[in-house]
Amino acid sequence: MKNTPFTDKHIALGAKMAEFAGYNMPISYSGINDEHAAVRKNAGVFDVSHMGEFILKGENALDLIQRVTSNDASKLKAGQAQYSCLPNTDAGIIDDLLVYCIEENGVYMLVVNASNIEKDWNWISRHNDKNVEMHNISDKTCLLAIQGPNATKLLQPLTDIDILNMKYYTFVKGKFAGVDNVLVSATGYTGAGGVEIYFENKEGAADNIWNAIFETGTPEGLKPVGLGARDTLRLEMGFCLYGNDIDDTTSPLEAGLGWITKFTKDFTAKSILEKQKAEGLKRKLAGFEMIDKGIPRHGYEIKDASGTGIGIVTSGTQSPSLGKAIGLGYVDVKYSAIGSEIFIAVRDKLLKAKVVKIPFS
Numbered sequence: 001m002k003n004t005p006f007t008d009k010h011i012a013l014g015a016k017m018a019e020f021a022g023y024n025m026p027i028s029y030s031g032i033n034d035e036h037a038a039v040r041k042n043a044g045v046f047d048v049s050h051m052g053e054f055i056l057k058g059e060n061a062l063d064l065i066q067r068v069t070s071n072d073a074s075k076l077k078a079g080q081a082q083y084s085c086l087p088n089t090d091a092g093i094i095d096d097l098l099v100y101c102i103e104e105n106g107v108y109m110l111v112v113n114a115s116n117i118e119k120d121w122n123w124i125s126r127h128n129d130k131n132v133e134m135h136n137i138s139d140k141t142c143l144l145a146i147q148g149p150n151a152t153k154l155l156q157p158l159t160d161i162d163i164l165n166m167k168y169y170t171f172v173k174g175k176f177a178g179v180d181n182v183l184v185s186a187t188g189y190t191g192a193g194g195v196e197i198y199f200e201n202k203e204g205a206a207d208n209i210w211n212a213i214f215e216t217g218t219p220e221g222l223k224p225v226g227l228g229a230r231d232t233l234r235l236e237m238g239f240c241l242y243g244n245d246i247d248d249t250t251s252p253l254e255a256g257l258g259w260i261t262k263f264t265k266d267f268t269a270k271s272i273l274e275k276q277k278a279e280g281l282k283r284k285l286a287g288f289e290m291i292d293k294g295i296p297r298h299g300y301e302i303k304d305a306s307g308t309g310i311g312i313v314t315s316g317t318q319s320p321s322l323g324k325a326i327g328l329g330y331v332d333v334k335y336s337a338i339g340s341e342i343f344i345a346v347r348d349k350l351l352k353a354k355v356v357k358i359p360f361s
Helices: 007-012 032-041 061-068 114-126 151-158 205-220 227-237 270-279
Strands: 016-020 023-028 044-047 052-057 080-087 093-103 107-112 133-136 141-147 171-176 179-185 194-200 223-225 283-290 301-303 309-318 325-332 341-346 349-356
Touching: 007 016, 007 023, 023 227, 032 044, 032 223, 032 227, 044 205, 044 227, 052 061, 052 114, 061 107, 061 114, 080 114, 093 114, 107 114, 114 133, 141 151, 141 205, 151 194, 151 205, 179 205, 194 205, 227 309, 227 325, 283 309, 309 341, 325 349
Parallel strands: 044 223
Antiparallel strands: 016 023, 044 141, 052 107, 052 133, 080 093, 093 107, 141 194, 171 179, 179 194, 283 325, 283 349, 301 309, 301 341, 309 325, 341 349
8 A cells, every 4th residue: 555645644643544546544533523523613634645646738738638628628727726527438437637727828737536547647648649748746746635614714824825815716836834835725625615735745845734734723623534524525515426426437417517518629528428418318416315214325226116226326424414314326317306206225125315406405
């Protein structure tokens, strides 16, 4: 297993560790519910240094990004970021990612999922027929997500960047905790506000930044948070998790990601997606909450009242914030409307659920 620059700190804090995407990662420290509540109500720190980062440079960098991603990166100005995905030739999703415009029409950073770094790199490289300069900086890049309604207030004393007033999906490079060239991004995967910070681990930068964040934040209730609470937080928001809710067999339209699928440009599998849109989808990703007692889990079958299979659960949990069981799953499109009654097959029982609007509430 690979380690991040913070692995020893997680172990010293008593984190429950496990393998994730080839990395030794913290799952929880004080408990998932406690960490979840800290992020929703105050602030928490996630080590997500396992994520992948690619730099694309040159006059054809934007053209390459436009061809391999579904969203329209030409709309980005320097200092803006965008959520997007990499469609495959069958209109499935190779990965979902963030596109950062560092220099308009010249320098971009792509942030990809840890489990897909090699797959994404190879796919983009295969389409790089115009000599775009590509650098995989994943191994030398640290990434911490400080999330929660009080996150920016806690961090502001550590930097000259005005992080209190950063707009959603923008970023600034500057000095943070005495470390130069830190990219501070108003993004995250929790729906609770906050920032993500990217920096190279040289001259003790990882130690300096981690220690500064906790020296400032711990008296204010800041907590380290593991991947367990990251999952419950993102699920409450209805955010897709690659490998669960989206993969090489699901299209962005089926996954409710039509808003990042722009038909105003040419990109991989555009014609297939246009046809899907024109003809109508056969299945859709829907959010649901349990009416009967029980927790839906990834892979459970979704059925109608007569017991006929109509779909599959992709994510599910007992929501710590809402106090009820919630889930995401692909269902036949006629069962995807808000209020539709569905049933989750749990062992030998059919447990009643209903389709609800996401984010869950």
